[in-house]
Amino acid sequence: MALVTTFWDIVHLLTGTPLFLVAILGLTWGILGGALPGISASITMALVLPFTYTMDPAMAIALLACVYIGAEYGGSIPAILIRTPGTNSSAATVIDGYEMNRQGRAGEALGISLMSGVIGSLFGLLMLAMLTEPLSWLALAFKPTSYFALGILGLSVIASMGGDSLLKGLAAAVIGLMIATVGTDPISGVTRFTFGVPDLLSGIEPVVVMVGLFALTELMSQSGSTSVTQLGNSIRIRLPGWEMMRTLRRSQIIGCILGLFEGLTPGGGGSVAAFMSYNEARRWSKTPEKFGKGSEEGIAAPETANNTVASTALIPLLSFGIPSSNSTAVLLGGLLMHGLLPGPRLFEQNPQVIDSLYVGSLIAIIAQIGVGVIILPACVWMVNRPRPYRSGFIFALILSGLYTLNNSTFDLGLALALGLVGYFMRLARFPVLPMILGVVLGHMVESSYRRSLVLSGGDFHIFVEDPIAVGLLGAALLFVTFSLAREYREARRTKLQEAHQ
């Protein structure tokens, strides 16, 4: 009888807490969204962002983190089954994953991807819990000048690493900052660029910008596409045994290490980590000749790496408020939407948010093994739906979700307009992340800049008197210079190749 009571206590604890449900729902949505080709992890998160508006902040942030974890695994499903990565970071998984599928080992490939993802996520979460709070204390030494410099560094890094042209990245960042100036001035309280529209008085919400630039732009880009994807309905995941896990150990360690460093590096992201891990795993493998021909290690390394990044990318975000990728920019949007500012005060004033984030992520990572197996038929079913219906349902979901923000059709119109902007930016090969970051960081950059000058009585020397600000601005300048040098080198190489031909 006592045993039964204890059992029901555990069941009640697990099912009675909303965090458990939030983690499972987030994970499930993440896997489903990530499995849909063209719907990246950031889009999957952006789609769910409006729903979190009315949620408890701790639950909202945990939900977004769990969606991110799920989407990183979900992206590998179409990568293995139809040679189309569901997310950018699963592109490296295509190489050996699809090859294994062709050899009739799709279930085995999915199992390796799932377990490697779990190992990478657990390692990433451990690093997140260990490193974030100590790093965030550094932020206590930050003055307004340092925060201004930090914002400039974040924008410079993302602008210089976001695309093929630094100028385009910078232009996008400036437009983002321009959007952030709409609304009420943070210092004097006068209105700017509102043109008499009451809906603009409180500014343009980053969520609307993210949904417009990520989700609507993607939907517009896919319009008219005739590509048909069909998966076999009989696929079942085969989880790897101990023997196989021992074989994969080396590539998983490589994935963990590179995932940690790439997560900490602004602009690094899961795709860079995945490709680097793939190359390193091949270099250190006992059987490098198997890579590209259906190597198990060729799946384990990139999947471990991109799942590690899903957690470690939160370290610079939670410590300093600098998102290093699209997905973490969405998460920052979620934090700001709930009035939560990253840094040490987040740990002091809102420990429940951090606790929920860690525990929710842990639940999602462990549950991923079961949910990943159970949900595969649903993923296959969703991917097999005709694209016209899929687009209709996604469009309706986007517009329905956005309306929940302010119960205003103005937000819907704004998001559609931003979708158009994002579509033309994509055509002209402008990266959208610097623009989103401009919107998200705009308030911090402007208010820190102006507070610094208020403190110094208008003397610009204040920026060179703060060693942290000097260091950060110097780093921003270095990133821009290196990016320019890289562009110059590439242009010269192309010219030489053309002359040679």
Place this chain on the structure above:
Amino acid sequence: MNRDLIAGAVLLAIAGAYYVSIGTIADSTLSDEVGAAGLPLALAGLLALIALVMMARAVLATRAARRAGGPVAAVEDDEEGDASVPRALGLLLIGAAYVVLLPYAGYVLSVALLIAAVAFYEGAARSWVIPAAAIGGAALYWAIFVKLLGVHQPAGILVQGWLS
């Protein structure tokens, strides 16, 4: 004209329009040294500078490619991308129609029409599946948003009038 030159011109126009709009920002006695117009002025100048550099680079790159007699494909238009523009704009128009219709037709009817219109526009075969998916989708979203999440969605002026 190549794509970067057009992009530069558009950026310059944005910078110009933004600069003109700065004139609408009122002066405030609470203002600091920089003022509410300070950052916008700097941003307008910066964007104009970037646009001019981009345009200059595009012109120089095109000239260099032509002078060398080599391929200029890298700086010329992407015809495939341009061909898809009307389709993408059409999808956006459907979204705009939804926004206009929502307050009048209400959430359920508008969502049903949106799903049906997008499915039809994106090439779904004309069959009973389109209306079935539209009705099913509208019912599903109504259940999720209105019933489950308690979000107030417009009931629709026309629908309310018709019901009463």
